[in-house]
Amino acid sequence: MAVLMPRLACLTFLVAVSLVPAVAHIPLSVNQSNIVDGFGGYGYLPSPGHSESEAQAASVTEFTCDPDSQRERISTHCGGIDIRPEIKTENLLRETMKLEALSRLQEQALEYLALRLASVSKKNPLEITRPECISANSPTWAKIQANLISPNPNAINYNFRGRLQALKESIDPKNVAHGMLWMKRLQVASVSLHCNDTTSSHYEEGSCSSIEYQMKRLANQYPVLWSAYGIESTRIEVVESNLDILVGMSTMSDKDEVFPNIATSPDSRKAVNRMLNKAWAEGRDIVHDAVTSDEHDDYLEVERRFDQAFSDGAGASTDTPMGQAYKRFVNGVQFAANGLEATTRAQMNNLCSYSNANNPRTHALPGLSNSQKISHNIRDFAANYPSVIRQALVDMPQTERALAQAVLCESGAMPKLRLPKNCSGVSGGPLPGSAAILVDQISGPDWPYGMPQRMKISQPTPTQPVEVSLKVNLVLGPELQDNCPDQNHDGVLDCLERLVNVWGSDANGFLNCSTGQVPSATLWQNMQTSRVVPCPDPVDPGLQRSPGVKFKISFQTHTSDDDVPEPKVTIHRCFNSSIPGGPSNQGSCKKVDQFNLSRCLTTWTIGVPRTVENCQREIAQRRLHNPEQLNRADSGNYSLTDSPQIIRHEILHALGLPEEYQDQKRPYGHIGEHDSIMRDGRGPYGRIYPRHLNQILAPVKCRMEDE
Amino acid sequence: MILSALATFSLLLLSTVALAxxxxxxxxxxxxxxxxxxxxxxxxxxxxxxxxxxxxxxxxxxxxxxxxxxxxxxxxxxxxxxxxxxxxxxxxxxxxxxxxxxxxxxxxxxxxxxxxxxxxxxxxxxxxxxxxxxxxxxxxxLKPTQAVVMKASKIKDDVQIQFELLGPGPFNLIFDKDRPEQFSLPQSSDLAFASGPRREQVTLNQKNKMYSLSLKGKFGQMRQVHYTNSNILEHADHKFPVQEIALCAEF
Structure with missing residues (x-):
């Protein structure tokens, strides 16, 4: 019956005799790297048959809900039938189809909840009661039985182990600590930016939508912590206070003092408790200072402090205050995990309420039809299980996904699922049209990071390519300012001519090759070596749009920094970012040499200690043959010898793309493929993916009607 | 008033002394x-x-x-x-x-x-x-506790890279067996493993202090090889802690 139902539902609106060829979907970009959402989420894990990068999978919800797309989805789901344009898609999505999609999502949620139970429950064998809305014959239930309840080593695990590992990581004490610290920081930022008051002058759309997205994502990753899931607040407080104790203890001079027989000696216990209380008060202050700081690096430092304390505590004897602090923290997390089991079972018991049009939530909504009530339930589901929906969309075959997308659109759930967007600072348009779209904002969905973004997107007529124009401003560093005229009066400062030519040819060549706008390009390995390369054939279909996307990256040079708009980069004769004291020190050739000399003499070495003479000789040789070795760039400052390949990455930031690597600064960002240029900015391997193009062109959607 | 001024001054003095x-x-x-x-x-x-x-x-x-x-x-x-x-x-x-x-x-x-x-x-x-x-x-x-040094040498047409443990260790290294993207040589191209890592996760310890592999390709004049694990850190099993490192060796 379940198999017949969709066909019956589709038959009710068969209207055409001839099938209209389906518009080719741009296939999801795939890679073989088997990247896992490694920090404890449930989502974006590889599905059988293909792999997704997390960054690619995160954009799985970035589809539009316009009527044409909706018709196409329903057509795809119903085997390619033609649907007349005048038929409203909301009339096509009957209750049965919505329930079909919802049923699939409920199965995915059951898998997630079952895995979560398996990660926290101590019951052996694991006890799970199948919710009544999940069929006993469902493949998901079969997998849960075979992998979790009565493990069968011969069963196909459908990446269960990878997903179970991800859930276990979400209750790992160190991960939980990081999650808690980051959530505190997000909460502080949300308040200081008045994110709950869009009318406030402090409100920043881009930052607030990024913060909200991160909070939701984090809450889904660390269910052990959040009262949204019904965990009693006392359990969260236990984790929090023990985290403070561990941080505070790390700064105390007597943390390693041995107190024999802590368990049995009241005096020892009293002394240690006194120290733990002191550590708690001090740790609370240290953490508070860090999470409320305007400087993101201060927050990162407290994460490091915690990591060091955690590591020291793990190795410390429990007869010491440090050892005791560690033990308390780990036990506190376990205490919270125990509470999670009860909550998870309650969620499982409640799972079927979403497919019940008359559950207590909707019962109180007067005047709604059953179909409308189901839509309401779907919106609730999206609010509570966004990661589950993303994973489901990644896992589903095309026809099933098409229905799910159509239903999510129709129910109004998409705003809860979209990646953060920032339309402030976007003007002009719509496209195609005579008015170009102008973007002037701080971009990037990964608060607190963001890049000043100033670019233009134009498409005068529907048949012309979309043109993305970006002007990068190059400013002379102090030591070039008096030595770099424009003697040939071509508008480009002479000392930067070569750099502008190389960087421009490389950046435009790389981008326009990628989108199929040119057949070949001159790409530069470094400032000396270039080669003409044919562009990839075929171009990734996801990058080759019709009528196409063309890039026009240009550079303008300035003698000084005064009133130079972003994006801007300062070019120095010499620059070494390791020199403390800011660009005036870092961009002085004399200071660069002094610094290199000092480092040569003083840096930790396993060899024979160096002398001034041989250090000076080495520096002089390098200045002659490999001056770039004496320099060290950062994102706002380069020297004349820097490779253009790094510039590609920076230009893409200026076009609106976030980083796609994870490190301590971005523990919760989306990871890209191995060869995503936003994951690994250097080297010749980096490429752009279709989602990058969508992100660059996202401002175009700002000028379209809201869904 | 004089007393309170004196008290304030004393406090200031004390705080200055304390800060000093x-x-x-x-x-x-x-x-x-x-x-x-x-x-x-x-x-x-x-x-x-x-x-x-x-x-x-x-x-x-x-x-x-x-x-x-x-x-x-x-x-x-x-x-x-x-x-x-x-x-x-x-x-x-x-x-x-x-x-x-x-x-x-x-x-x-x-x-x-x-x-x-x-x-x-x-x-x-x-x-x-x-x-x-x-x-x-x-x-x-300071003495190394868990550290590594990277060395390189040219052997015929290949560059041999050696990682050696410093201190008691252990020190965890991570590689991509199929792709040498974590290695780069300035001005070089077509890099591939001549003798690649046999496994992705390698632990240097007192029993196995060294680990070697070699690269082949078109090497430029700058005889320097760089290694970074930042782009493959996510490959590490979470029970295999890996520190983010960026190393360089000259040959």
């Missing part, structure tokens, strides 16, 4: 940035309230960052106080923080009784130079 020689304070110096090749650089130096010094670096060296890892040692109370005092003076010399576009920073933190005094080094100055000199002296006395 902070004892039992934790001193932290952090440096973070990015190299020309795009490799991230991170160094964290801490003197704990118990005079124990720890130093973690993602890559250290003058022109080529050959070593990375964790180092430790202990200093005497006098040297600790000297660092704290110089650090505090350096902090007071700096200008208020301003938003800078570059990702590079160096920062001093002084933590005492839960209170954190800190500043990014945007102005430098004599006190900071002195602080930095003392810090480098202390660094040189």
């Amino acid at each position: 020689s902070p004892s039992n304070s934790t001193v932290v110096f952090v440096e973070s940035g990015r190299s020309t090749e795009g490799d991230r650089h991170y160094s964290r130096f801490e003197v704990g309230a118990n005079n124990v010094v720890t130093w973690e670096t993602s890559g250290e060296g003058v022109f080529c960052q050959t070593i990375a890892g964790h180092f430790a040692g202990k200093i005497d109370q006098a040297l600790h106080e000297k660092l704290s005092t110089l650090g505090l003076k350096a902090i007071k010399d700096q200008d208020p923080p301003k938003k800078s576009k570059g990702q590079t920073f160096s920062k001093i933190y002084l933590i005492q009784d839960g209170k954190t005094t800190k500043a990014a080094i945007n102005k430098g100055g004599m006190n900071f130079d002195n602080f930095y000199s003392v810090l480098m002296e202390v660094k040189r006395t």
